[in-house]
Amino acid sequence: MKPAEPLILSIESSCDDSGAAVLRGRRVLSNVVYSQTVHEAYGGVVPELASRAHLQTLVPTVRAALAQAGVAFGELDAVAATEGPGLLGSLLVGHGTAKALAQSLDLPFIGVHHIQAHVLAHSLMEPGVQERPLEGFPFLALVVSGGHTQLFDVRGPFDFRLLGGTLDDAVGEAFDKAAKMFGLPYPGGPEVDRRAEFGNPQRFALARMQTPGLDFSYSGLKTSILYALQKEQKLRPETLTEDLNDWCASARLALVQPLLDRLDRALQPEHRYAVLAGGVAANRLLRREFEAWGLRRELPVGIPPLSYATDNAAMIGAVAYYAFAEGRFSGMDRAASARLEVPSLHG
Ligand code: KG4
Ligand code: ZN
Secondary structure, three states: OOOOOOEEEEEEOOOOEEEEEEEEOOEEEEEEEEEOOOOHHHOOOOHHHHHHHHHHHHHHHHHHHHHHHOOOHHHOOEEEEEEEOOOHHHHHHHHHHHHHHHHHHOOOEEEEEHHHHHHHHHHOEEOOOEOOOOOOOOEEEEEEOOOOEEEEEEEEOOEEEEEEEEOOOOHHHHHHHHHHHOOOOOOOHHHHHHHHOOOOOOOOOOOOOOOOOOOEOOHHHHHHHHHHHHHHHHHOOOHHHHOHHHHHHHHHHHHHHHHHHHHHHHOOOOOOOEEEEOHHHHOHHHHHHHHHHHHHOOOOEEOOOHHHHOOOOHHHHHHHHHHHHOOOOEOOOOOOOOOOOOOOOOO
16 A cells, blocks of 8 residues: 655756655655766856766666665656756756656656746755745745746745746846856855855945846846946956955845845735745855844745755655645656746736
């Protein structure tokens, strides 16, 4: 007799991380990520190299996830994989592998939306990683990563309402571009954050984001950082060596502040809590300010542990858990897609 909670293998391959995880219900039994290093020399992810690397690393990653969970292929109840959005060549490797596994094991296949997965990662349970997940709907979610900056009113696991998004660059991308201007290696977001802890955020005056409503525009901010830097360099050519931490702190504040402004404006009385998701959720200033905002608003807030915030397969399993419960399985004719809308019942 099968236990009530399904045992699901999930795969993530949307960008440059090969991930595989095994979940029993919402409990994470293993969450293995293989981060590709081939891109470092190029200062960014090279799509062609990413898909080739997935071909080499994905099957060993799946095997490692099963071994760590102590689970055999024959015990699984379903196989899930990221369907999009992401780099098409990368997505095809994970999606195709998962479908082939599901077909050969005679199991249902579940295609998962990557952003929906980032948002639902807060519902995962894992001893020592995330013991008491926040639960229930509706809640407010802010997705901040290298490719996305989106604010959602989440009414149900498959009912996401987009409140605001970026009109140009994503916040992580803006962090990486600022880092590049400051002469830091790619991806520079974490280093800007680390240095900012020792700098003065008021030192350099940067433009404030002008976008009305709940949308974001990081392209203008990026230009403002560049102009401020060029102006200062004319006066003091050595500013980047002498004041690097102040540049990082000033840029970080300018990049993080709009996120908090819009979160505050988007909050509705019916929201039970708010969550951060995506790689930029690792940012120290954002974490501190998000927590302080939750206290001010008397609202529980969820900040994912790093292993759930950056790209990983356990979060794909979180969506698969809800999909399994509702019998939302995907046909074998489903294709991965570089652009994919978040599932929403109300547009
Ligand atoms: O979610 P993620 O791992 O990958 C995707 O983009 O899907 O996010 C990576 C992004 C990069 O742009 C990286 O620079 C940024 O998150 N990032 C940070 C920090 N840690 C990662 N940005 C600012 N502060 C950080 N501590
Ligand atoms: Zn992601």
